[in-house]
Amino acid sequence: DPTTLTLLEEVTTVESRQDVAMTLVKIYLGQGLVVPFLDYLNTREVHSTTDPNTLFRSNSLASKAMEQFMKAVGMLYLHEVLKPIINRIFEERKYVELDPCKIDLNRSRRISFKGSASEAEVRESSVGLLQTYLSSIMEAIVSSVSQCPPVMRVVFKQLHKRVEDQFPEPENEDVKYLAISGFFFLRLFAPAILTPKLFQLRDHHADTRTSRTLLLLAKALQSVGNLGLQLGHGKEQWMTPLHPIILCSVASVKDFLDKLIDIDHDAVCEAPQRAVFLPSVIVKEGFLQKHKSEGPQLLKRFAFKKRYFWLSSESLSYAKSPEWQVRSTILITHVCAVERVDENAFQLQNVMQVITQDTDGQLHTTYLQCKNVNELNQWLSAIRKVSIYNEHMLPSFHPGAHRGSKWTCCLQPDRTASGCSRTHSAVTLGDWSDPLDPDAETQIIYKELLQGRDKLRKQYLETQELEAAKQEEPLKTNQPSSVSAQGRSERARAIAARLLDVVLDLERAHSTFQSREPDESHPLILSS
Template sequence: MRTGLLCSGSPFPECSPQGGSTATVWKNLNPFWGEEYTLHLPMGFHNLSFYVLDEDTIGHDDAIGKISLSKDFISSHSRGIDSWINLSPVDPNEEVQGEISVELQVVEESHKRVLCCHVIEARDLAPRDTSGTSDPFARVLWNGQVLETAIIKKTRFPRWDELLEFVLEEGTAGETPLIVEVWDWDMVGKNDFLGRVEFSLDALQKAPVKGWYRLLPFTSTEGDAGGKLGALRLRVRLAEDRILPSRYYQPLIDLLVESVMCPSEEDVTPLALLEEVCSLESRQDVATKLVKIFLGQGLVLPFLDYVNLREVSRTTDPNTLFRSNSLASKSMEQFMKVVGMPYLHEVLKAIINRIFEEKKYVELDPCKIEPSRTRRISFKSSLSEAQIRESSLEVLTGYLGDIVESIVSSTEKCPPIMRVAFKQLHKRVDDHFPEAENQDAKYIAISGFLFLRFFAPAILTPKLFNLRDQHADTQTSRTLLLLAKAVQSIGNLGLQLGHGKEQWMEPLHPFILSSIGQVKEFLDWLINVDCENGASEKKPWTLFHPSATIKEGYLNKRKAEGLHLVSRFTFKKRYFWLSNESLSYSKSPEWQVRTSIPVQQICAVERVDENAFQQSHMMQITTRENGGQLSTMYIQCKNVNELNQWLSAIRKVMVSNDCLLPFCHPGAFRGSRWTCCLQTDRAVRGCSRTHSAVTLGDWSDPLDPDTEAQMVYRQLLLGRDKLRCIKESQFSTD
C-alpha cells in the first residue's frame, strides 16, 4: 500500500485552494510523514479536513479515511491539538462544498398563497465526474412535493435562473421545512449528492429571503469507525489574526530596531522582554518572524549579533553554549533556513540523490543486522555479521567522505550574509572565552549551527528540506540516520566520541577524527570575509532586493489563445523567475531574451479547473495591461505542492496591488463559452471569488512584514500579565 495525507480547509480537498499533500509512503500500513504545513485560511472557514489516500498509478487515488475538525473544536484547544484520532469513512454524501443563490418568498395570487422559489445559480460545487466537473441540477422539496430545475452539463458553476412554485393550501403546517438540494446527474447509475440547504416556512411567511447560502451535507449518523480504518496522529494549532495596515505596526518595529541599535546597559529591551514572555513552544515561530522582520529592515546581522551576545554573556560553561532552545539559537537556526536553502541544496543534493538511487544496505548495530538483506552486498552467499559491518563501514565512509568534501569545499558557495553572521559569532565567543583550554569553543559555536542544526537534519530528512520529493524507504532512512549521526559528531569536533551508548558507531571514529582538521580549516576560511560598511549599516544586508529572485524553476506555459492543437502540444516548457518587481520567463535559465510581466500589473492568480484543458495542477495569472485590457496566462506545475508554492509566492508579492480583481473564471474560454459557468460573453464578470491568502508557508516565502509584526504583537499580548509583573518588580527595586 502506498499512503499519502492530504489536508484541506474546505469541505472537499481536490478543488480547494487551501490545501496541501504530503509525500507518499510506499508499502507501509504504519506511515510516518513528519511534515508541517501552514494553511492560511479565511476567517470564516468551517472545517479542516485530513484525508488519508492510497495512491494509485492508474486512475483515481482511493480514500482510506478522513478526519474532519470543526473550527469551534480547534478553537476550544487554546494550546493546540496533539493526539491520535480515529479515521472515519469517506461518505460521498458528506463531501460537499460550494454555495447556492436563491430567492424565496410567499406571495398572494388570485386568492391563493404561493411559495415562490427562484433558484438562480450555484458556485464552486464539488466535482463528481472524471472530467473534474459535474452535471448539476437543483431539486426543491416541500410537503412531499418535488420540483427540479434543468440539468446544466459539465460545470461546477451552473446558472439555472428558474422559478419553481408551490401552492400553499389553507392550514398548511408552518413547521414543514423547505429544502433545496443540488445533485449531479448521471446517465448510468445513481445521481451524486452535491449539498443541501434547509429553510423554515414560518420564517419565509414573515419575510422573503435572498442571498448566497453554503451547501451542507446530509446529517451524518456515523461517528468514527472505532479505529477499524486506523488512526492519524495530528498536531493542529489555530492562530486567528487580523492583519492591519503597515502604519499600525511601525511603532512596534521601531521598538524592536531600537533594541538592536541602542541596547540598554541594563539589558531591559523590548527584545529581551519578548524572550521572557514567549513560551518554549512559540519560540521557533517568534524567531522566524524576527529574522524576517530584521531582514526586511536590513538589520538582520545586528539583530543576530545582539541575541548572540546576550546568549554568550549569560553562559559560563562553553560546553553548554547555544545548547538550549533560546531565542538566539532558534534565530540562528531559522536564519540559516531562510537565507541558506540554495546553498544547502548545492552542497548536499547530488549526494542525497545518489544515496536514494543506490539503496545500499548498511548497518553497524549488531542488534539490527538482518542477514536476509545482504543480497544487496553479495550475490554469492550469506555474509557473516563481521563482513556485513565491514561492508557497511566501507559504504558509509565513502558517503561521508563525499559529504565532508562537498562541505569543506563550499566556502565560496555560502551566502556572504551567512559568513558575516558566523564571523560575528566567532568573535563574540572568542572574546568571552579567551582561555587556551577553550580555543575550540569558537569553532564549535559555528559548527554547532552549521553541522548540527543545518546539514545533519537535512541529511536525516531530505524531504523536509526539499532535497527530495518523497520520504526515504526504511533501508535508505537507516543509511541517512547513520550518516546524520556521523555528521553531528564531526560538528562537535569529536568531543563526544566514546561517551555515548552507541558504542557500535566506533568503527566510524577514525574517519570522524581525521575530518576535524579539515572542518576547522574550512571554518577559518568561512569567516575570512569582509564586513563592508560594518554590521551596523542598515541597507547593505537586505535579503530581498526588489530585483532579487524569490522563486524560480521550470513550468509549462500554454501557448497563445486560438491555437487548434491537441492539448498536450499547446504547452511549452519555460523557465520562470519571480521577484518583487516582475514575473519573467524564457526558454532556459541561460537564455538571454526574457519576457517580463511587471508585478504591479497582476490582478489575480488562481487555480484552474482540470476540465478547462484536461490538465491538472494548473494556475492562471491575470494581468491588466497599460490600456486597461485584461490578459490571462495559463501555467501548469508538475505537482500540487509546486502549484501551492507558486500561488503563495505570487500572491505575496502582489498583495498591495491596486488592480486586484474580486472575481475570476476558474475555467477557460473555449468553443465560444466559458468552461466553468457556460457564459458566452467573454467579458462577463468572473463566476468565482478570487483568493488573496497564501496556501503554504515555507522558508523561501517572500517577506511579509505586517503578518510577521502581528505575530510578534500577539506574543506580547499573550504575555501581558508576565510583562506587568516584570514592570512591577523593576519599579519596586527602583
C-alpha cells in the first residue's frame, strides 16, 4: 500500500537516495523510532522480492537506509572490532600478492634471505599472511556479540524473521542468514577494511602495498559474507588458496548471526538519540599550535606552542606529546563558539579560536593553528559537532585579536566588546558522524519534496481522470483485484495531495520569513 515514504522514494533520484536515507535514519533515531521505520522498509522490500537471490541487491531506500543506519549506530562498534588489526596491517606493511599477473619479485626481496624470492615463495608467503590476518578479523568479529549495539541486533532480528517468513522453503534455508550478512559483512565490515580512512579507522589512505593487502582481505571477507556460495565461480581463480579458511569461517558466521539476533526486543529501550559519539571515544586527535589569550599582552608568533590534542564528546584535552601523562582540559560544555581567525590577527594562516565560558561567566579564548586549510576545516567541524547542543552559544565573535589596545577586526578598544561578526554552527551534515539535527534534516527532506512536486502532481493528480476511466470497466465485472487496485490508487492520490499541500505551506512560510525586514529583536535573520 502507498505511504508517504513510498512516494518520497519515487520522487528521489538514485543519486540523492543515499542522502535521503541517511537523513531519514537520523530523523527516526532522534525520535526513538528507527526500529519500526527500518522494519517497515525491510518488510516492504522482502514482500516485493520474488527471487531470494536479488534480495536487497538494488539501491532501494530500504538498502540505503540499512547501510546508513549501521554507520550511524555501529561505527564505534566497528572501530572496537577492526582498529587493532587494521593498525597492525598498516604497521607491518607486508608485501602480499596472489595474482600471478601482478607479482613483482623485485618488491618481495625481504621474503627470502637467499635473494629474490620465486613466484611460488611469494604466493606461499602471501597466503600465510592473508590467512593470519583473516583469522584475526574473523575471531574479532565472531566474539563481538556483546559489543554490537542492541538496537542493531533488534533490527537484524526483525529482518531475519521477515525473510524467514517470506522464504520458508528448505532450499532457501541460507537466505535469512544472507540477508543479515549482506549488510553486516558486504556493506559495513568489508568496505571498512578496503578503505579504512573513509570509516575514520585511519587518518590517511593506505600506500599501494598496504592497499593491495586490504583489497585481498576485503574480497575474502565478502566471500565469507556470501557464506562461500560463490567460491570457484568467479574469474579470480588465484584466490583459491584462501577458499579453505573461508569455508571454515561459514559455520562460525552462522553461529555468530544466531547469537546476534538472540535478543529480547522489549528489553531494548530505544530512547531518542541526540548524538552518535560515546563519551570515551576520541573523535579526533593530532598536533596543533596553541596559544591561550590571558588578558592584555602583545601576541607574537612564538607565543604559539606545539601541543598534542585529543577531542572527545566531553573534552578537548592537550599535552606536550602523545605520551605525556599530564594533560590540560577544556570541557566541551563550556564551549560557546568555534570560529576561524583572520590571517592579519597574528600574521599566520589556518588559525581558529575556541571561545569558552567559565562558571563565573568570563570568556576565554584559545587560539589553535592547523598545518593546512583541510585540517582547519576538519577541526572546526569536529569541535562544532560535539558542542552543537551547548547552551549559551555566542551570537557573535571577533574574527581578529585584541592587540595594541584594540581589536584588529573592528578596531573597538574595549576588550569585552560584543563580537563584530555572526558565529557559525554548521557542520558537514552529510557524514555518518554528524550530530542529529532535526531542523536541518527535515529541511533536506523538504528540499527533495520541493524538487519532486511536479512529478508527484503529474503522476498522481493530473492523471486522476485517466486512472478513473481505466478502473471503470473492470469494476463492472466486480473483479476484486480491480477494486483493490482502485483503493490503492485513491490512497496514493490522497497522500500525494497532502504532501503537495505541506510543501506549499512550507514554501509560503519560507517566502514570508525571507521577506521580513531585520529588526532589533531579529538582528541576525538569515537571508537564505
